[in-house]
Amino acid sequence: MIYLDNHATTRVDPRVVRAMLPVFDTYYGNAGSVTHEVGMDAHDLVQQSAATIANIIGARADEIVFTSGATESNNLAILGVCHADNPKRHMITAQTEHKAVLDPMGRVCREFKFDITQLPVGEWGSQYAGLIDLNALESAVARETALVSIMMGNNEIGTIQPIKQIAEICHRHGAVFHCDATQAVGKLPVDVDDLGFDLMSFSAHKIYGPKGVGALYVRKRDRRIRLRSQIDGGGQQSGRRSGTVNVPGVVGMATALQLCADELFGESVSQENCAGKIDPIDSDIEKAKDIDEVIEPHRIKQLRDSLYRLLTEKLGTLPINGQPLDAEDSRLYCNLNCQFPGVNAHSLMTMVDTVAVSTGSACTAADPEPSHVLRSLGLIDEQIHSSLRFGIGRFNTHAEIAESADLIVAAVTKLREMI
Numbered sequence: 001m002i003y004l005d006n007h008a009t010t011r012v013d014p015r016v017v018r019a020m021l022p023v024f025d026t027y028y029g030n031a032g033s034v035t036h037e038v039g040m041d042a043h044d045l046v047q048q049s050a051a052t053i054a055n056i057i058g059a060r061a062d063e064i065v066f067t068s069g070a071t072e073s074n075n076l077a078i079l080g081v082c083h084a085d086n087p088k089r090h091m092i093t094a095q096t097e098h099k100a101v102l103d104p105m106g107r108v109c110r111e112f113k114f115d116i117t118q119l120p121v122g123e124w125g126s127q128y129a130g131l132i133d134l135n136a137l138e139s140a141v142a143r144e145t146a147l148v149s150i151m152m153g154n155n156e157i158g159t160i161q162p163i164k165q166i167a168e169i170c171h172r173h174g175a176v177f178h179c180d181a182t183q184a185v186g187k188l189p190v191d192v193d194d195l196g197f198d199l200m201s202f203s204a205h206k207i208y209g210p211k212g213v214g215a216l217y218v219r220k221r222d223r224r225i226r227l228r229s230q231i232d233g234g235g236q237q238s239g240r241r242s243g244t245v246n247v248p249g250v251v252g253m254a255t256a257l258q259l260c261a262d263e264l265f266g267e268s269v270s271q272e273n274c275a276g277k278i279d280p281i282d283s284d285i286e287k288a289k290d291i292d293e294v295i296e297p298h299r300i301k302q303l304r305d306s307l308y309r310l311l312t313e314k315l316g317t318l319p320i321n322g323q324p325l326d327a328e329d330s331r332l333y334c335n336l337n338c339q340f341p342g343v344n345a346h347s348l349m350t351m352v353d354t355v356a357v358s359t360g361s362a363c364t365a366a367d368p369e370p371s372h373v374l375r376s377l378g379l380i381d382e383q384i385h386s387s388l389r390f391g392i393g394r395f396n397t398h399a400e401i402a403e404s405a406d407l408i409v410a411a412v413t414k415l416r417e418m419i
């Protein structure tokens with residue numbers, strides 16, 4: 001199987017697995033049981049992991065709330081602001097957000113009578129395809145706007161929104177800015193101060209970490225953000241999210257993010273990782289098992305571009321959904337979403353069943369409705385049903401890309417002949 005669905009999830013990096021293993025049987029304590037050493041060891045690991053993550057995103061360790069993933073982080077951000085003692089009753093989001101933002105927004109509207117503005121995005125084929133219009137945001141945001149939630153990198157079409165300008169508009173109008181940065185953290189430099197985030201959701205399994213663990217950054221320093229907890233119980237994490245902390249998951253998430261940061265910025269891996277309790281990770285990338293090439297964003301971009309080139313050389317024009325592939329500031333370098341005119345994408349996936357790709361978000365794969373993201377771009381049914389999403393990741397190789405392109409070209413040719 002060739003795995004080209006890295007927006008849905010990623011394979012856990014072997015170095016992350018190595019960092020997590022001792023937490024299951026050696027540092028197995030409950031991070032809340034600080035009355036003895038076993039618990040204190042686990043507590044230290046959680047603190048250290050929070051510090052590692054905070055350091056990478058320019059935050060403070062006490063601004064990190066661990067969750068079960070970005071879905072929970074988004075729910076905590078949106079419902080947490082809704083339930084905070086705040087007279088403001090308006091929220092803004094965009095039509096192309098993940099369902100993990102749109103659905104809690106819907107609940108806030110139905111059950112708590114907030115007004116919700118869903119901003120449209122630029123039409124397919126235009127210069128602004130997939131991007132929100134900053135003037136429309138400026139007109140929508142008002143004194144009664146409690147929260148604006150706009151994602152950084154789109155999980156289907158890879159669009160990168162103009163985050164800094166969005167933050168500036170929100171803050172000028174006194175609105176809290178939440179960003180679902182699940183597809184951007186670990187792939188692009190993310191500094192919460194530089195980008196102006198008040199709340200930021202992210203998840204470990206999109207960055208070669210384990211599933212079932214994520215975090216919400218909650219600004220405390222200058223603009224202190226008030227959130228009401230959504231899960232009550234033992235009062236863990238200062239009461240912001242009750243429940244026993246997933247210590248192996250948290251260690252895995254910190255290790256995964258550290259590896260991404262090292263690769264992104266070319267720094268060596270921290271030997272202090274996890275308070276010295278866990279074996280230091282190999283700083284030499286080539287020592288890592290199962291990795292056959294040097295890992296760098298530009299390598300992933302090269303793979304993505306070469307896939308598109310190989311496909312179009314043989315198949316002719318394949319219209320791109322979203323921003324052009326060379327628009328580095330407004331499209332994730334790992335994302336390709338394009339149409340195969342005259343071909344049904346599901347039939348194509350069935351024919352090429354050794355290449356894992358998708359037609360849209362994994363989280364809505366059970367939903368038979370066509371992608372709401374592609375709809376928002378103004379695509380007609382025929383275009384939507386011919387579209388495939390490719391997510392290139394760390395473990396993909398040039399050989400895999402060439403093989404996938406050959407298989408897809410053969411299948412598309414066959415399907416076109418059958419029309």
Ligand SMILES: Cc1ncc(COP(=O)(O)O)c(C=O)c1O
Pocket residue numbers: 007008068069070071072098100151153154155180182183202203204205213214361362363
């Ligand atoms: C942009 C975005 N937000 C949220 C989520 C949900 O993340 P999780 O699976 O960690 O709950 C995803 C996962 O597909 C995503 O891509």
